[in-house]
Every structure is written in C-alpha cells, then in structure tokens.
Amino acid sequence: VDSDASEKSIKTTVFPSVALGRYTLTINTVRTSTTVFGAPPGSRIIDLVGGRRDSTYIHYTPITGSLSVVIGVLQGVVPLVHITGPNAFAKTISSTQLVTDLEPGSYTLSADTVSASGYLYASNPVARTVPVVASASPTRVTVTLAPITGSLAVSFTGLPQGANTG
Numbered sequence: 358v359d360s361d362a363s364e365k366s367i368k369t370t371v372f373p374s375v376a377l378g379r380y381t382l383t384i385n386t387v388r389t390s391t392t393v394f395g396a397p398p399g400s401r402i403i404d405l406v407g408g409r410r411d412s413t414y415i416h417y418t419p420i421t422g423s424l425s426v427v428i429g430v431l432q433g434v435v436p437l438v439h440i441t442g443p444n445a446f447a448k449t450i451s452s453t454q455l456v457t458d459l460e461p462g463s464y465t466l467s468a469d470t471v472s473a474s475g476y477l478y479a480s481n482p483v484a485r486t487v488p489v490v491a492s493a494s495p496t497r498v499t500v501t502l503a504p505i506t507g508s509l510a511v512s513f514t515g516l517p518q519g520a521n522t523g
Contacts, residue, residue, distance in 0.1 A: 422489040429501035
C-alpha cells in the first residue's frame with residue numbers, strides 16, 4: 358500500500374495467494390519530479406494467517422521542499438543568483454528556476470551586481486532569507502535586478518571655441 362505523491366490518492370496493491378507466515382514490510386521513500394515523500398521510518402511485521410486478508414496503511418508526507426526562484430531582469434542582463442542553505446547547500450542560477458529536493462530550513466538568496474550596456478544592476482535587498490518547508494508546493498521568491506547607475510550628458514553652450522569646461 359502506498360500513497361501516490363503527486364495525486365494524493367490512495368493506491369492499494371493486493372497480493373493474492375500469499376503463503377501463510379510472517380512478513381516484513383520495509384518502507385522506502387517515494388520521489389516525484391520535485392519532492393521526496395517518506396513514511397514513518399522502520400518496517401512493519403505482518404503475520405498472515407489463513408482465511409483472512411490483513412491490511413496495513415502507510416501514510417506518506419513530504420520530507421523535502423523546493424524553491425521557485427523568479428528572476429526579474431531586463432533583456433541583455435545576465436544575473437548570478439546564489440542560493441545557500443542547510444548542510445552546506447550552495448547553488449548558483451542565472452534564470453528563473455525551480456530548485457528541488459531541498460532540506461527544510463532557511464535559505465539565503467543573494468544576487469551579484471552585474472554590468473550590462475554600460476550600467477550596473479543589483480537587487481534590493483542584496484540578500485534575503487526565506488524558509489523552505491517540507492511540502493509538495495514550492496516556496497516562491499522573486500529576485501529583481503534593477504539599474505543602480507545611469508548616465509548624464511551635459512552640453513555647454515555660449516562659450517568661445519576652445520574654452521575648457523572641465
């Protein structure tokens with residue numbers, strides 16, 4: 358018996374014509390594309406006696422989480438967003454991404470200041486910490502890089518040719 362992680366439905370598997378005796382049911386984790394599910398650790402002992410069907414129920418819950426990182430930047434700007442977390446987790450991404458199989462805990466996201474088309478771009482705040490919980494639904498966070506420098510053109514008029522303005 359196991360729970361289908363993505364649909365949260367109950368799946369029941371019946372094994373017909375099983376010999377009588379003692380059986381050990383070992384519980385493994387189940388992995389979907391984004392989450393790992395687990396059940397209480399250990400194993401279950403089932404004593405199968407004649408003339409009846411024994412049943413057991415195993416309840417799976419998420420044991421990992423995920424981050425849906427949305428990066429907002431102007432076209433032509435290539436961001437570098439660093440993600441750090443529990444147990445020395447470290448990953449750098451440069452585009453919107455779903456980061457999966459994360460241990461629950463606090464994760465820090467920081468973006469490098471980058472240069473594009475003559476301007477500097479940075480996120481505000483420079484770093485943020487977000488909680489990731491064991492869940493099949495990702496924690497969503499947005500990192501936006503905006504220009505932090507500009508340019509200024511100054512035109513001088515009315516001066517004689519060759520006059521020094523600087």
